[in-house]
Amino acid sequence: MDIIDFHTHYVRKEDINPIWLNYLESINPQFYARMDDFSKQPELFKDYLKAQGVKYAVVLPECAPATTGFVPTEEVIEYCRGQEMLIPFTSLNPNVHPDPAAQIQSQVKEGGVKGLKLHPSYQFFYPNEPRLYPLYAKAQELVIPVVFHIGSSIFKGTRLKYCDPIYLDDVAVDFPELRIIMAHSGRGFWYDDCFFLSRLHRNVYMDITGLPPQNLLSYFPEMEKNREKILFGSDWPTIPTDIGKNIEAVKALPLSDRTLEAILYRNAEKILFG
Numbered sequence: 534m535d536i537i538d539f540h541t542h543y544v545r546k547e548d549i550n551p552i553w554l555n556y557l558e559s560i561n562p563q564f565y566a567r568m569d570d571f572s573k574q575p576e577l578f579k580d581y582l583k584a585q586g587v588k589y590a591v592v593l594p595e596c597a598p599a600t601t602g603f604v605p606t607e608e609v610i611e612y613c614r615g616q617e618m619l620i621p622f623t624s625l626n627p628n629v630h631p632d633p634a635a636q637i638q639s640q641v642k643e644g645g646v647k648g649l650k651l652h653p654s655y656q657f658f659y660p661n662e663p664r665l666y667p668l669y670a671k672a673q674e675l676v677i678p679v680v681f682h683i684g685s686s687i688f689k690g691t692r693l694k695y696c697d698p699i700y701l702d703d704v705a706v707d708f709p710e711l712r713i714i715m716a717h718s719g720r721g722f723w724y725d726d727c728f729f730l731s732r733l734h735r736n737v738y739m740d741i742t743g744l745p746p747q748n749l750l751s752y753f754p755e756m757e758k759n760r761e762k763i764l765f766g767s768d769w770p771t772i773p774t775d776i777g778k779n780i781e782a783v784k785a786l787p788l789s790d791r792t793l794e795a796i797l798y799r800n801a802e803k804i805l806f807g
């Protein structure tokens with residue numbers, strides 16, 4: 534079975550704040566020891582992905598200087614350039630970028646960016662604020678999906694209120710063609726809300742990034758019914774295990790092959806490649 538990992542991070546020691554760097558060292562010492570090599574050599578990451586059974590990976594920058602750090606989109610574009618299996622997204626921040634709609638246009642047209650990541654609780658905005666609307670309109674026009682971090686985080690400085698999935702309801706209604714992905718599916722206390730929203734709105738999806746696979750059916754007992762709206766992501770390298778082990782744990786769940794294929798590949802394929 535082919536796999537798309539919809540959520541990996543590009544990290545460079547110089548770009549991320551000590552809070553993330555130290556956590557990375559504790560949770561994934563193997564990666565940490567080779568972090569400089571990984572950040573300089575996309576080949577190394579590609580070989581790793583292949584060994585884990587991953588065909589394509591979304592690679593995320595991170596513009597959150599007040600919390601986790603500032604990994605510029607330009608670095609991710611450069612890293613993924615010419616690497617078919619690495620799919621660059623952009624990270625824009627309404628408190629840093631004065632005109633994110635103009636920026637995404639050039640990143641898509643010139644940089645080959647395939648999606649947008651927003652991080653309300655690290656970047657401090659409510660997803661339904663009017664100042665974000667020109668960015669959503671541009672993403673919708675460019676047919677670019679938007680991933681929102683929706684859920685708790687262990688990093689100090691996080692302001693959880695911005696992650697309440699209810700604010701995405703407005704966005705889903707006002708931009709009916711914009712594909713909205715709730716990364717982490719409300720981790721902590723919004724599992725039911727995220728599941729409900731993704732059932733309610735044709736354009737809203739949830740991803741299982743950072744959730745223990747063995748617990749998924751207790752969080753979402755009706756996963757099977759929502760098979761077209763769930764995506765797999767690993768959150769590599771900030772994970773305590775290999776991506777392949779994560780994939781195996783998902784495959785071990787009592788779900789139909791049709792559902793597993795949709796979650797591990799087909800839904801992401803539709804969003805990324807049409």
Ligand SMILES: [Zn+2]
Nearest residue numbers: 540542742768
């Ligand atoms: Zn992440």
